[in-house]
Amino acid sequence: MNRRDFLVTGATAFAAGVTARAGAQATEHQHAHTAHAADAKTSGLPAGAVQNAAVVDAAAECMKSGEICREHCLEALRAGDASMVRCSKTVSAMLPVCSAVLALAVQGSSYLAEVARVCAKACHDCEAACKEHAAHHEACRRCMESCQRCAAACEKIAA
Numbered sequence: 001m002n003r004r005d006f007l008v009t010g011a012t013a014f015a016a017g018v019t020a021r022a023g024a025q026a027t028e029h030q031h032a033h034t035a036h037a038a039d040a041k042t043s044g045l046p047a048g049a050v051q052n053a054a055v056v057d058a059a060a061e062c063m064k065s066g067e068i069c070r071e072h073c074l075e076a077l078r079a080g081d082a083s084m085v086r087c088s089k090t091v092s093a094m095l096p097v098c099s100a101v102l103a104l105a106v107q108g109s110s111y112l113a114e115v116a117r118v119c120a121k122a123c124h125d126c127e128a129a130c131k132e133h134a135a136h137h138e139a140c141r142r143c144m145e146s147c148q149r150c151a152a153a154c155e156k157i158a159a
Helices: 003-042 047-051 053-078 082-107 112-131 138-158
Strands: none
Touching: 047 053, 047 082, 053 082, 053 112, 053 138, 082 112, 082 138, 112 138
């Protein structure tokens, strides 16, 4: 074996070793991800998120539809439609309260019941303001409906 053959054989063996090690690491990494995904499906969620799932889901949906409604109101206001002022104000007040309820519910906080009472009131106020426009504005109708659900979920937590 000459020097060149020796170097080629050595480099090939080295590359084969690196490839085998990388493949083994990738397999181990994949097994770790699979195990983590299975854990998340069964017990990987925070206890508060599991215990308060109804209010977590209701607050998250209310925030989503509220953001859409608020933007709809702002667009209407920019176009000169002053009838959307109350709707815009109530949805803007509701959003941070729903955000607080969502965070406290996921944490399983002892403050959740107290903040949920305030959130139920903010959602009822927003629901009433959106109801005025629900028949002719889809964003307001969806916000009104999600506020109804969130208020009901918050009232159960606050009781």
